[in-house]
Amino acid sequence: MAYAALLSLKHLLEHTLDHDCEYLILDEKQQIESLLQKLCFLQDFLDQSPQKSSETIDCLESQIRDAAYEAEDIIESHITDRVREESASKRGDIFTPFCHKLEEVIEEIGSIKKRVEKIKDENDAQDLQARTELSPDSLKQPASSGKSSMVGLDDDIMKIKEWLTGVLSNLETLSVVGMGGIGKTTLTRNVYDDGLSVSHSCLGDSISRL
Template identity: 55%
Template sequence: MAYAVLLSLTLVLEQTLNCDYQYLILSEKQQIASLFDEVSFLQDFLDNSSQKNIKTVECLESHIRDAAYKTEDIIESHMTDRVHEESASPTFFHKLEKVMEEIDSIKKMLEKIEDKSNFQDQQQQIRSMVTVGKSTVVGCDDDLL
């Protein structure tokens, strides 16, 4: 479910970035582009998360989904306001900054999960190599004495 919400948000961000620039000022465009990169990271992570991480990622899905919904609401509301008035709303930057912090926090948690998974994979590979090394020596102890 989180992936579908991220996909919807990606479409909203793309449409916003490709809209007529009379509705966006440069700093808004930069902030939305930065947000697009963060959302793309989350999508890629969900696409590529290993089977081992599924349980852990499922715990974060509600956070991802909620942050994506909030972000989409903020962007759509702001664009509606911008069409009806000419000035940028100062609350837009504040709201977007808060949701970007939330997304960044989720991103950091996902990176920790991935790092932990990679560490566990490396540990398993080392154990396998040690086990293989031991199995080739098993039964030869008497010969070595």
């Protein structure tokens, strides 16, 4: 609702400056131009605001909506009065209350704009702090030892290691066989990577062929 109200007021201001400028005096035109700049800023904020609702954002959107509706009513009423009252003497009577009413709305929207700027600055500071805390070392993956986890095969690995380290006097061959994909290479690699096993055996030449 806030975005729709803001967009409606923005279109009214642009139309007033383009087509109803003859009913405005210089001060009124400057007021409308100032208001239009603030609306553009608030529109960008609503475009970029997160979709997730928060109490602060909801409160700001409610204030933006109410202020936009009020400004639209003031300007539409003023233009209608100016069209009806083309007498120069009566224009002076209309000028003062219109300027005061519009100025009050502009100040209110300006106050909302300052709160939005503060929120954006705080969010930017938090984002910068988060990026700073992410040191290059924290982004690096720990180096892999090359040793794969063999869930449920610890006993088999231990038996193979005991067999290899126990065969000292004779040269023997241990074959690891089975269907493809059951983990023969991983099993052999775990045994091979053990320092004690390497000192008693020659496994490396055959691992690539499993």
